[in-house]
Amino acid sequence: MSYILGRQYVWVDATHLHIWSAEGYDGWDESSWAKGFEPPSDRRSAAFGLPGGVSLRQKVADEYVVMRMAELVANGELGPVMDRALANHGANSGCQALSQHASSLRTALAKVP
Structure with missing residues (x-):
């Protein structure tokens, strides 16, 4: 299982990625994004609860990860980020x-224009 444990605790269970931070509340519930949601009214939505800023469905997190990786490749930042992850x-x-x-990732991604 991939995880980060420290002032930020990032971990997964069977269905969700969880993000906890000792650095506290970020005002998510006051954002225009959060105000657009109503409490779930059907059984399918109720299983996922109200928007809370503490977990994401794993498939959504995976989609974000590959988009972020593409940005890191485009900006030439993937190598240093990989080095930090390996060190920490x-x-x-x-x-x-x-x-x-x-090594394979570095070789393959070095060929990306």
């Missing part, structure tokens, strides 16, 4: 997978 989070299986594939 080496004990978890997600980082071990990154370590195992880092």
